[in-house]
Amino acid sequence: MKLFKKMRGGLSCDDVMEVLQSYLDGETDTETARKVASHLDECTDCDLESSVYQNIRVSLSTNKAPIDPVVLDSLRQFGERVSRGEID
Amino acid sequence: MTERPTEVDSPAASADATEAFNRYVIPELEVMYRTARSLTRNQTDAEDLVQDTLLRAFRAIERFDGRYPRAWLLTIMRNANINRARKKRPDLLDDPDLTFERSVDFAETTGPEELVVDPTFDASVTDAFAELSTDFRQVVELVDLNGLAYQEAADILGVPVGTVMSRLHRARKRIRDHLAEHGLDSAAALPRGATR
Numbered sequence: 542m543k544l545f546k547k548m549r550g551g552l553s554c555d556d557v558m559e560v561l562q563s564y565l566d567g568e569t570d571t572e573t574a575r576k577v578a579s580h581l582d583e584c585t586d587c588d589l590e591s592s593v594y595q596n597i598r599v600s601l602s603t604n605k606a607p608i609d610p611v612v613l614d615s616l617r618q619f620g621e622r623v624s625r626g627e628i629d
Numbered sequence: 630m631t632e633r634p635t636e637v638d639s640p641a642a643s644a645d646a647t648e649a650f651n652r653y654v655i656p657e658l659e660v661m662y663r664t665a666r667s668l669t670r671n672q673t674d675a676e677d678l679v680q681d682t683l684l685r686a687f688r689a690i691e692r693f694d695g696r697y698p699r700a701w702l703l704t705i706m707r708n709a710n711i712n713r714a715r716k717k718r719p720d721l722l723d724d725p726d727l728t729f730e731r732s733v734d735f736a737e738t739t740g741p742e743e744l745v746v747d748p749t750f751d752a753s754v755t756d757a758f759a760e761l762s763t764d765f766r767q768v769v770e771l772v773d774l775n776g777l778a779y780q781e782a783a784d785i786l787g788v789p790v791g792t793v794m795s796r797l798h799r800a801r802k803r804i805r806d807h808l809a810e811h812g813l814d815s816a817a818a819l820p821r822g823a824t825r
């Protein structure tokens with residue numbers, strides 16, 4: 542990480558590391574998001590780091606335990622009965 | 630149940646309530662159920678909690694302004710869950726951490742994502758996830774597995790959004806460091822290339 546001092550997109554690599562996860566989660570303001578995106582376009586190190594976090598996220602969400610459609614369906618039916626005031 | 634001046638004074642629901650419920654609540658059922666499962670760790674309890682939340686939501690639907698239905702529902706669920714925990718174990722009060730005791734069962738895993746991840750990478754992420762402390766694991770579950778926003782996770786846990794953010798980021802950093810220890814951090818980017 543020899544490029545730490547370089548500014549790209551108006552941000553240093555340290556700045557990017559600080560907000561990278563929030564950025565990937567879509568939890569930064571648009572101005573910050575724009576700066577991070579432009580930094581990532583120009584900085585291979587940060588871009589790689591970003592890919593690692595994206596892959597972690599995909600891996601976690603892929604491993605998400607499946608929902609039993611029967612259970613979901615019975616909850617939906619329950620919800621519909623509630624909505625008609627049939628259960629209270 | 631409803632104080633609205635409806636012409637049809639039926640004992641059942643007003644048409645408005647039914648419509649609002651179907652519009653705001655029913656679409657959130659899957660998220661509600663996933664969240665309930667994270668909270669209760671048990672399918673039967675999760676179903677009970679969702680049903681309880683649905684009933685409470687219906688009673689409150691006419692006072693709901695239609696903004697942020699998910700956050701509204703999760704707040705209701707949180708209260709319902711606290712209530713439920715109190716009934717079950719009166720000695721365990723308000724400690725959300727105690728409701729997240731077991732880790733996700735990763736044995737049966739398939740998801741809608743069709744992206745191919747290197748199985749070694751995947752296994753390593755799973756290991757690292759399992760090693761996280763309960764506090765850290767629960768935020769990862771709520772955000773990465775259940776798809777909640779930071780604020781929504783904060784609402785359901787009853788902690789400030791900054792706490793969710795710092796736990797989540799530190800948790801993922803641990804997973805990331807675990808990958809680095811196994812030489813998987815830079816290789817990770819290769820199988821699928823740049824996804825951005």
Ligand SMILES: [Zn+2]
Nearest residue numbers: 553554584587
């Ligand atoms: Zn950089």
